[in-house]
Amino acid sequence: MAVWSAEIGARNAGPGAVTLLAGTSFCISSANGDMDARRPHGLFFRDTRFISGWHLRIHGRPIEPLSGMAAETYRATFVGRMARAEGEEDSHLLVERHRHLNGGLRERIIVTNHSGLPVQCQIHLAPEADFADLFDVKEGRTKPVHGIEVRETTNGILFESIHGGQTRTVAVTDPHAVVSGHYLAYQIDLPAQGEWSTEVAVTPCLDGVGPDEDVHATRYGALSLPEFRERAWRERIPRATYSHPSLARIMETSRTDLGSLRIFDPDRPERVAVAAGSPWFMALFGRDAILSSFMSMPLDPSLAHGTIQTLAELQGTKVDPRSEEQPGKILHEVRLGASTLLALGGGKAYYGTVDATPLFVILAGELTRWGFEADILEHLLPAVDRAMAWITDYGDADGDGFVEYERANPEGLINQGWKDSWDGITFADGTLATAPIALCEVQGYVYAAYISRALMAIRAGDSETARLWASRAQRLKEEFNDRFWLPKKGYFALALDGDKVPVDSCASNMGHALWSGIVDEDKAPLVAERLMADDMFSGWGVRTLSTRMGAYDPASYHNGSIWPHDNALIAAGLMRFGFVEESQRLAVALLEAADAFGGRLPELFCGLDRKLQAAPVPYPTSCSPQAWAAATPVHLMRVMLRLDPFLPTDELFLAPVLPAEWGEVRVDNLPLGASRISLRATRNQAAVEGMPPEMELRQTARRPLADLIDVLPRTR
CATH class of the missing domain: 1.50.10.10 (Glycosyltransferase)
Incomplete structure (x- = not known):
């Protein structure tokens, strides 16, 4: 599965790295939710890294990871706390980061003050974009990219690059943030046992095309496109x-x-x-x-x-x-x-x-x-x-x-x-x-x-x-x-x-x-x-x-x-x-x-x-x-x-030889041409329900395709 003209090996993403997938987009981050351009981290879309750095700081300190895991392939939750300075007691500021791939990246940040005293917090989120080729990232060949424009917008930061005839942009937005330099800033007052939250959106775009994003109204309620596809897949x-x-x-x-x-x-x-x-x-x-x-x-x-x-x-x-x-x-x-x-x-x-x-x-x-x-x-x-x-x-x-x-x-x-x-x-x-x-x-x-x-x-x-x-x-x-x-x-x-x-x-x-x-x-x-x-x-x-x-x-x-x-x-x-x-x-x-x-x-x-x-x-x-x-x-x-x-001869061959330790298997809604059947099997026995009337169940192993000459005259 080696990519054309590329080495096979990849750099290590670090201990506890978390990967999310949604279509041709994926995101790799460290255990605390940050992304480091020195590692193969980032938000990728169509073989390009749009976000290379993603650093959350409280009072200039990183977030100490406590837990980071993907609940689904397209969403993850990171739990951490503000790292303590030398000589300080453990931090009482708990940080949750709920990340979701849907039309880009959406991250909800929640900070909770679990102390008995109010706290003033200075929070900075620093995004970086290098628009590096996926395989340069994978193999550690990334170099400083020239010509990337960074602009402040009314509600965030826009990175833009034109390279190889392609125009690539990524917008990082949050209407509640103050844009300061190349980062989003938040000055908050947290009462004792109080909570604060915000949501940041990251939208990549390659030649005017971005990741799929949609919300589907179903009997389950409003679902994002990855959620909708997952539910539809499981039903089928x-x-x-x-x-x-x-x-x-x-x-x-x-x-x-x-x-x-x-x-x-x-x-x-x-x-x-x-x-x-x-x-x-x-x-x-x-x-x-x-x-x-x-x-x-x-x-x-x-x-x-x-x-x-x-x-x-x-x-x-x-x-x-x-x-x-x-x-x-x-x-x-x-x-x-x-x-x-x-x-x-x-x-x-x-x-x-x-x-x-x-x-x-x-x-x-x-x-x-x-x-x-x-x-x-x-x-x-x-x-x-x-x-x-x-x-x-x-x-x-x-x-x-x-x-x-x-x-x-x-x-x-x-x-x-x-x-x-x-x-x-x-x-x-x-x-x-x-x-x-x-x-x-x-x-x-x-x-x-x-x-x-x-x-x-x-x-x-x-x-x-x-x-x-x-x-x-x-x-x-x-x-x-x-x-x-x-x-x-x-x-x-x-x-x-x-x-x-x-x-x-x-x-x-x-x-x-x-x-x-x-x-x-x-x-x-x-x-x-x-x-x-x-x-x-x-x-x-x-x-x-x-x-x-x-x-x-x-x-x-x-x-x-x-x-x-x-x-x-x-x-x-x-x-x-x-x-x-x-x-x-x-x-x-x-x-x-x-x-x-x-x-x-x-x-x-x-x-x-x-x-x-x-x-x-x-x-x-x-x-x-x-x-x-x-x-x-x-x-x-x-x-x-x-x-x-x-089906060319209206036959279904089924003759189980399940290993003894596998026990019993039952499968419902199994596709068979235009039909759906159910089967139950133990070590060497099987039963089938829902077979089309014209089909015959053959409880023997199917003859190899080399016997095609014998089989073909019986095809309908």
């Missing part, structure tokens, strides 16, 4: 109950986090996609959004609908080496900050990814299986076919049948699969692989894309196109199992390098090949055995790289760490090939890790062995919440339920 998505308390907490956290990471198209409020992760990736990433919405399909198919529609509109149309755009290609990321736009040659999208395009087609196929084929066939099939053309033409530039990547300019990402760090693809001895690189898992994605396109062709009554893509899938599978398999090692190569030499590292990527179905039946047991061996499985999850490899580092980004989404796909792949016990073991380990992290899986964590570590070790700059990590428990539950709708 399934309601689930779990007999296991830890599982209930983890699933609820995942549901809340996915809701908080939704981003909305201002021109189409009904369309929603998924941001990659908080705080540094609150933007659309092709690969992340596709996999996150795929894995959360049982929770809310609208995420997949919005994601695929948005990516189709931004699909590549021309050859542009600077942004790595090509006709039919699906983007890697969208960014709106001035520095990024300049780097991208004036555009807003970077296309340096090899896997988003086949994953785009896979998502279209999954929507078809869930009963949403009308939208795909009527509106998105041209985009799907442009993606297929990219796969066979630009993706396979040398015509060998495999899809490879090589960056088109020296500033692009060196590696363009999901392990996109510069050192993410290595040989067993630690040597870096050289491009063009054909990744193991990408060939599986392409295989699944071919099968998905064949399914869509059958649904459209186009048997000739279905045969074309089904036969291509079969040829690719044969070539993959021949060229990527390492018989002396008993596993698949991580990749083929630029000389078509197998990159012989033992890596987690081959678990994705199980998920896609490209692996031959006779090789699957050996792959499962390697993935679950001690050098790969830490006890908390499958490592990205074996401990026996030369590049192994348990605290690296991609060379020995554990990624929840990676493991979710591996668990699905193990289940697909009938390795139920191994899949259960992996699912249980991941959710035990989530429990150790307080109910939330981070983007990644260190790959240290569970036998040596009583708890999973955090990766220091991991995003949390992060979309595909949040979707992981949802997908694991689907895998353990073996829940597989296949």
Whole structure:
């Protein structure tokens, strides 16, 4: 998930830092509510930091933090007291700061005098603005910005900057404040046990556009836009109950986090996609959004609908080496900050990814299986076919049948699969692989894309196109199992390098090949055995790289760490090939890790062995919440339920193999095409209510997509 041409690491926001999210806006502050420009703090909107400093002082003294926490993803409360001077007794001035993201930032400040004597207070709030690019802040590259104008207004302060062709302003207003220099001042008299309050508004604006702000009148009363969206989300998505308390907490956290990471198209409020992760990736990433919405399909198919529609509109149309755009290609990321736009040659999208395009087609196929084929066939099939053309033409530039990547300019990402760090693809001895690189898992994605396109062709009554893509899938599978398999090692190569030499590292990527179905039946047991061996499985999850490899580092980004989404796909792949016990073991380990992290899986964590570590070790700059990590428990539950709708044949496959400790699960309001159903499951039993009359419940595992030729003639 690395941003284009940027390092992965981020500076630490400090102990007790609090992050708020609302659409493409977010705010990071210290435990007392202040923001310090020397740290990665601030109020951010559209990849720009609008507020870099935010300091509240009473008699010139800072606020000593007592408590700081986010009640919801978009609002937080900070409680503190005026710091005491040396030799003084504890302060009796309690300070509450109630912060809310809605059309910018709103902060209500309450000061209470808990003493028996009246107090005169001099309160100063000092805002600062540097309009820095998000990634300069993240990596500590910010420099003094020249040309920022600061003006006093009738009720506050206005900061303005013109940079990179963009006009950025941020207004800090409070009609009760006295503007003095570059800060808001308040002179108040507090009686004994008295209270004073005020509210400060911060409104950022980029080229005349500000964050969404609205108040909706509902049966709950007047709600801000984030509150309204949260309530509407919870009413629409399934309601689930779990007999296991830890599982209930983890699933609820995942549901809340996915809701908080939704981003909305201002021109189409009904369309929603998924941001990659908080705080540094609150933007659309092709690969992340596709996999996150795929894995959360049982929770809310609208995420997949919005994601695929948005990516189709931004699909590549021309050859542009600077942004790595090509006709039919699906983007890697969208960014709106001035520095990024300049780097991208004036555009807003970077296309340096090899896997988003086949994953785009896979998502279209999954929507078809869930009963949403009308939208795909009527509106998105041209985009799907442009993606297929990219796969066979630009993706396979040398015509060998495999899809490879090589960056088109020296500033692009060196590696363009999901392990996109510069050192993410290595040989067993630690040597870096050289491009063009054909990744193991990408060939599986392409295989699944071919099968998905064949399914869509059958649904459209186009048997000739279905045969074309089904036969291509079969040829690719044969070539993959021949060229990527390492018989002396008993596993698949991580990749083929630029000389078509197998990159012989033992890596987690081959678990994705199980998920896609490209692996031959006779090789699957050996792959499962390697993935679950001690050098790969830490006890908390499958490592990205074996401990026996030369590049192994348990605290690296991609060379020995554990990624929840990676493991979710591996668990699905193990289940697909009938390795139920191994899949259960992996699912249980991941959710035990989530429990150790307080109910939330981070983007990644260190790959240290569970036998040596009583708890999973955090990766220091991991995003949390992060979309595909949040979707992981949802997908694991689907895998353990073996829940597989296949509406083209009017079938619902449901054959639970829930781990014994998970107890009973009940899900109501589960989307299934145009219907909503309820299901109840225990370890290996299930019951369903509300099934459409034309559908049949199959209490067996669904046959793999490789059996498509047998299944397709029965489609209605």
